[in-house]
Amino acid sequence: MTATVISPAAVERPKRSAFAWAVADTKTIAWRNLVTLRRLPQLLVFATIQPVIFVLMFRYVFGGAIHIQHGSYVNYLMPGVFAQTVAFGAIQTGIGLAEDLHKGLIERFRSLPMARSAVLSGRTLADLTRNVFVMVLMIAIGYLVGFRVQTNVFGLLGGMAVMLFFGFSLTWIFAIIGLSTTNAESAQAASFPILAPLVFASSAFVVVATMPGWLQGFAKYQPLSIAIDATRSLMLGGFYSDPGKVLLSIAWSVGIIAVFAPLAVRKYRRAA
Numbered sequence: 001m002t003a004t005v006i007s008p009a010a011v012e013r014p015k016r017s018a019f020a021w022a023v024a025d026t027k028t029i030a031w032r033n034l035v036t037l038r039r040l041p042q043l044l045v046f047a048t049i050q051p052v053i054f055v056l057m058f059r060y061v062f063g064g065a066i067h068i069q070h071g072s073y074v075n076y077l078m079p080g081v082f083a084q085t086v087a088f089g090a091i092q093t094g095i096g097l098a099e100d101l102h103k104g105l106i107e108r109f110r111s112l113p114m115a116r117s118a119v120l121s122g123r124t125l126a127d128l129t130r131n132v133f134v135m136v137l138m139i140a141i142g143y144l145v146g147f148r149v150q151t152n153v154f155g156l157l158g159g160m161a162v163m164l165f166f167g168f169s170l171t172w173i174f175a176i177i178g179l180s181t182t183n184a185e186s187a188q189a190a191s192f193p194i195l196a197p198l199v200f201a202s203s204a205f206v207v208v209a210t211m212p213g214w215l216q217g218f219a220k221y222q223p224l225s226i227a228i229d230a231t232r233s234l235m236l237g238g239f240y241s242d243p244g245k246v247l248l249s250i251a252w253s254v255g256i257i258a259v260f261a262p263l264a265v266r267k268y269r270r271a272a
Contacts, residue, residue: 022115022117022118022121025114025115025118025122026115026117026118026121026122026125027122027125028118028122029109029118029119029121029122029123029126030121030122030123030125030126030129031126032122032126033096033122033123033126033127034126034129034130048134048137048138050088051081051084051085051088051134051138051141052138052141054081054084055077055078055081055138055141055142055145056145058077058081058205059073059074059077059145059146060145062205063077066205066206068207069207070238070239070240071150071236071238071239071240072146074142074145074146074147075147075148075150075236076232076236077147077205078138078139078142078147079159079163079204079228079231079232079235079236080202080203080204080205080228081138081142081204082135082138082139082159082160082163082228082231083163083166083199083202083204083224083227083228083231084199084204085131085134085135085138085167086131086134086135086163086164086166086167086170087167087170087195087198087199087224088195088199089127089130089131089134089167090127090167090170090171090173090174090195091174091187091188091191091192091195092127092130093123093124093127093171093172093174093175093178094174094175094176094177094178094179094181094187094188094190094191095178095184095187095188095191096123096127096178096184097119097120097123097175097178097179097187098177098178098179098181098182098183098184098186098187099183099184100119101178101179102182102183102184106119106268117265119268120172120175120261120264120265120268123171123175124168124171124172124175127168127171128164128167128168128171131164131167131168132160132164135160135163135164139156139160149235149236150235150236150237150238151234151235151236151237155234155235155237156234156235158234158246159230159231159232159234159235160231162227162230162231162234162246162249162250163227163231165250165253166223166224166227166249166252166253168253168257169252169253169254169256169257169260170256172256172257172260172261172263172264173194173256173260174187174191175260175264175267175268176260176263176264176267177190177191177194179264179267179268180267198222198223198224199224201215201218201219201222202219202222202224202225202228203219203220203225203228203229204224204225204228208220208225223249223252223253223256226245226248226249226252227249227252227253229242229245229249230242230245230246230248230249230250233245233246234246
């Protein structure tokens with residue numbers, strides 16, 4: 001008796017539109033990545049340790065030496081920590097894709113009758129979900145060390161949404177890096193030189209006006225600073241209120257996705 005081998009590509013799927021299948025495939029890949037976090041909880045634990053250390057260090061070690069003219073330093077600090085959290089979390093997208101590519105999993109996905117964009121969109125969606133959890137945790141830690149939202153619950157939720165949307169846009173940049181490297185270690189090494197200037201040459205931890213003049217222009221107008229200032233506007237209000245920064249941050253995020261998402265999908269098609 002001869003066994004018949006059926007190619008995965010030859011399997012017919014139920015009739016649906018291409019968009020409907022892309023959404024379904026994206027949810028499947030996202031769930032696969034979230035299950036990985038459930039089975040390897042240390043990945044989530046390690047993702048929270050670094051921002052907690054930064055909160056405690058800047059709040060209690062450097063906070064006494066950093067003076068903020070308007071309000072308390074801890075209120076100024078926490079939106080910067082939120083930005084650092086989602087930005088460093090975005091690196092995990094590249095690391096995860098590089099690992100999947102190195103293990104041959106990407107090649108297996110490409111052999112299946114599924115939307116080409118689903119592997120990337122599913123990965124970024126799962127990382128966005130992880131960032132929601134981590135950011136909620138960081139808000140709780142912030143409240144323990146004295147952070148207080150000065151506006152209302154809508155300002156809190158709006159600030160979270162702006163920051164998470166910006167973090168989601170960054171995942172598409174690091175997806176390209178992950179697909180361009182040979183393994184997870186290389187992806188991490190290649191990502192840090194890009195991310196470090198964005199995080200530390202920004203308004204995250206100190207006022208831009210205290211920086212050297214040649215650095216202030218970059219620190220003030222780079223996208224991470226804009227996202228931080230937008231979050232401060234929504235959460236703190238008062239002196240920090242600037243609706244224009246909120247709109248500008250959203251525009252930055254949309255622009256980054258519009259440019260890098262198609263490039264990432266194109267890179268994925270050529271990766272395996």
